[in-house]
Amino acid sequence: MASEYLKWKYRNVRPDRPVERTKKQRRQTWWHYHKWHVILGVAALCMIGNLVWHAVTQVRPDYQIAYVASAPLSEEEAAAWESRLSALGADCNGDGKILVRLNQYLSVQEDAMYTAAGSVKLMADLDSCESYFFLLGDPEGFQEGYEVLREDWFPVENGLYLARRTFWEDRTPKHMADCDALWARLLEEAA
Numbered sequence: 001m002a003s004e005y006l007k008w009k010y011r012n013v014r015p016d017r018p019v020e021r022t023k024k025q026r027r028q029t030w031w032h033y034h035k036w037h038v039i040l041g042v043a044a045l046c047m048i049g050n051l052v053w054h055a056v057t058q059v060r061p062d063y064q065i066a067y068v069a070s071a072p073l074s075e076e077e078a079a080a081w082e083s084r085l086s087a088l089g090a091d092c093n094g095d096g097k098i099l100v101r102l103n104q105y106l107s108v109q110e111d112a113m114y115t116a117a118g119s120v121k122l123m124a125d126l127d128s129c130e131s132y133f134f135l136l137g138d139p140e141g142f143q144e145g146y147e148v149l150r151e152d153w154f155p156v157e158n159g160l161y162l163a164r165r166t167f168w169e170d171r172t173p174k175h176m177a178d179c180d181a182l183w184a185r186l187l188e189e190a191a
Helices: 002-009 023-057 075-088 112-128 139-146 176-190
Strands: 063-069 100-106 133-136 161-164
Touching (some): 063 075, 075 100, 133 139
16 A cells, blocks of 8 residues: 555656766766776886886896905906906807996905895805806905815906806806806916
8 A cells, every 4th residue: 555655646756867977077987986096007007117127228247256355446446357357258148248247245354244244245146156257355265165266266466366166056157158268368368
């Protein structure tokens, strides 16, 4: 019975016509519900673009030389070593440039934290086989501590020694033959 009564009561009621919204109102509604999706998507695209940009534009050196001593090399000395090796070296990675990077690993006896940081960086270098050449202040002490040098190091200027690394595992630098050829040229130059 209630249904007959309700039918009679609402007999003249018509449903409202759907409201036609303008394009601006539809865009506002869409933006209201999707703005965080758009913001997060743009942020993700920016991060991915940044990673791709850095991967594409990263400069990879042909040779790396590790300087291990208690005092840092000056910028001029480091640049001189880099230019000396690049003049004798070959373009290993085929990018048209011969680039040498000198990595300095310092062991300052007065500052334990600085020494520890340098030691960790050096261990990472040794583990990843980045440096083939070593410029050392004390090659005997370095060899006692790390046991990674071949026994054919030779003295160079300022009381430093130039040495090369030996490898026990299959992990070697990417351009081992080019590094060996550069070592031969350095030995000829030193003789």
